[in-house]
């Protein structure tokens with residue numbers, strides 16, 4: 030979430046889940062919320078029943094469209110053009126918050142210039158959304174009292190994902206919809222503890238609490254706390270590590286609970302890269318596709334076998350408790366790490382996980398007030414700096430951490446790979462309700478597998494007719510990087526020319542096809558848009 | 570604000586409050602079967618009847634709003650007789666097989682029969698007999714145990730927004746089912762299971778795994794998506810036998826199919842149980858000491874030869890905060906590199 034951090038000095042959901050039901054307008058862009066975040070989806074439906082209006086912007090007719098006042102079916106990868114045109118209308122209709130812009134933001138004038146030309150008519154050509162719908166959506170958002178924006182990977186998984194996030198932030202800033210209850214900019218994080226992993230500094234340029242490794246005073250603080258020298262050089266991101274492994278500059282990789290073979294774009298490339306390492310350690314609960322390649326595999330514990338905390342998408346720390354003991358010789362990840370550290374001559378000793386949390390609180394004030402005792406009662410949302418602080422449901426009440434929040438002019442850039450004569454379809458990938466991420470957990474739950482047993486490709490009825498393909502028929506889908514076979518699911522959810530594949534299935538891994546092209550700032554691969562060819566699988 | 574008395578006790582509530590909610594706010598119990606605080610009132614079971622002075626018929630407290638200076642009695646011999654009769658009528662068309670019912674011990678109907686002492690039945694007669702089974706993988710639907718309280722229909726419509734089931738037919742044949750009595754095919758969130766007051770709706774995976782006896786309940790947080798729903802794991806003999814959720818947390822007791830039914834991976838036979846070391850292309854079992862010694866020696870050799878930045882670490886969004894903290898501290902303070910990331914970008 031580098032984009033948001035640049036604008037606000039902090040990158041997380043600005044508001045909280047319970048506040049959703051008091052939104053009078055929800056702008057849901059690039060998030061199939063009811064399938065990827067079902068319980069947040071329920072709050073959205075609750076808001077709807079209480080009279081809120083919903084704008085859905087999504088290339089697919091997702092379930093939430095049933096509840097929407099307006100559905101903007103923009104072409105994949107054209108979010109910036111759509112948002113800029115919406116902001117253009119807001120500017121023209123004077124639906125902006127001048128006071129807020131003057132007091133709490135900077136860079137408005139340059140930003141204003143940047144959107145002057147982008148009329149709804151121009152945006153219609155790029156996005157395929159009728160100009161009048163763009164105007165209608167803008168007026169809905171502009172006139173609402175408590176509008177909030179929600180988005181997920183639909184926004185960030187593009188080579189220009191950071192730009193998309195800037196654009197969303199611009200929209201909230203110009204209308205003053207930040208620092209207030211039931212408004213805000215709300216990225217919905219995909220996995221249970223992605224927020225926590227980022228908060229805890231599992232990012233190459235930041236220590237826990239978003240403190241930069243290249244700032245000497247900060248490095249000094251951590252070096253003292255950990256009584257050691259620390260490297261000032263920002264490290265490599267996950268995707269860069271794979272590239273470095275491929276080139277040979279990265280020699281060893283230690284992977285804890287990840288399965289990049291399935292989740293990374295361009296699977297062939299990932300496999301080659303991991304195979305060229307001198308040494309690969311994988312610590313996991315299952316023999317994943319990645320673990321198969323490892324020199325050493327370590328059996329670890331799952332969520333039900335350990336003590337600790339998870340932080341959900343609204344910054345809420347909640348308790349994880351041990352309910353059963355791990356199978357066989359499997360051990361907790363924490364004790365494995367401490368043990369390896371010990372063998373390398375560095376003592377990392379903690380008697381219990383709460384001591385770890387205390388150490389974190391000493392280095393990152395936003396969680397200094399969180400204790401296991403307090404979490405017994407209920408979760409706490411950071412910032413929670415002191416033992417009597419109630420936690421923070423919504424951010425920026427009194428201002429932005431970096432002082433003034435900056436507008437960032439963003440111009441539309443087409444996706445890196447667009448359809449052409451050889452590869453005429455746009456492929457987007459994503460999740461579905463009954464499976465989860467790379468499937469290593471859900472695919473081992475027989476009931477979930479029974480209702481969602483295999484990969485499929487969603488294709489528009491007209492496109493299917495042209496191919497002469499029936500529902501359930503085997504199709505071959507190829508991109509410039511690879512080719513997979515899977516069943517057709519004929520549906521009017523995607524627009525014509527667009528196909529969708531869920532990415533949970535290793536035997537028909539969508540990421541054989543996708544593009545490893547990276548966003549230059551965030552280094553998120555372009556998983557949402559690539560060009561493919563779809564054919565009937567003959568000889569079957 | 571309105572004042573009323575309930576069983577002689579003075580109670581003050583905001584306008585629009587029902588008699589049932591007023592009583593509950595004063596900790597006065599009234600039995601209910603079809604009422605759920607998060608669903609629209611239904612008034613179907615009539616168990617919540619009370620006497621109101623000046624009205625000569627008992628009223629259903631779950632649907633009747635408080636009026637100023639109302640005098641309410643929640644328990645009188647006449648009311649209790651009626652409640653017992655209602656229960657007898659329900660039980661006259663109920664399998665009464667609590668011995669093998671998944672819901673035993675946590676069943677509202679069983680509990681009410683117990684408190685009202687309903688055992689042998691004056692109304693013994695014809696019983697509904699449904700032989701058809703629903704073959705969906707998640708939810709057992711034993712409609713002979715259904716008391717037609719309609720909670721499942723309401724939760725599916727009002728909370729889940731799906732409307733997969735409804736009441737079909739009338740009178741004795743009335744029945745809750747999906748359209749055309751097909752097998753249930755829906756989002757399988759199990760919200761309906763969580764509100765069912767009897768054993769009519771249960772999780773198929775629960776069957777004969779354990780009910781109340783020797784079962785511990787442990788509150789924790791869901792391992793799947795970023796919503797962070799709270800889960801209560803029901804554990805018997807070191808095995809998770811079902812999952813439920815408290816209604817006073819962020820998810821208000823509602824879950825999705827992964828959170829509610831996706832727990833069996835924990836006990837999957839595929840779980841890794843011992844460290845493995847690859848030799849000549851195949852993994853063989855190893856002891857912890859052997860595996861960890863190997864890791865330490867390889868990492869320190871590679872670090873010495875190529876520098877710490879030749880080593881990288883990927884941590885997991887599935888691990889806890891504490892584990893993630895320790896992992897990045899290990900990479901930074903022990904290995905000496907900032908090459909540490911997780912897959913949020915993906």
Ligand code: SF4
Pocket residue numbers: 708721724725729731732733734753755756757758759760761762
């Ligand atoms: S499982 Fe959920 S969607 Fe299906 S019938 Fe029950 S409440 Fe409705």
Ligand code: SF4
Pocket residue numbers: 066067068069791792793794795796797798820824825826827828829
């Ligand atoms: S129960 Fe479902 S919605 Fe809730 S955290 Fe788990 S996966 Fe997410």
Ligand code: FES
Pocket residue numbers: 600601602603604611612613614615616617618629630631632
């Ligand atoms: S609870 Fe009032 S009628 Fe059922």
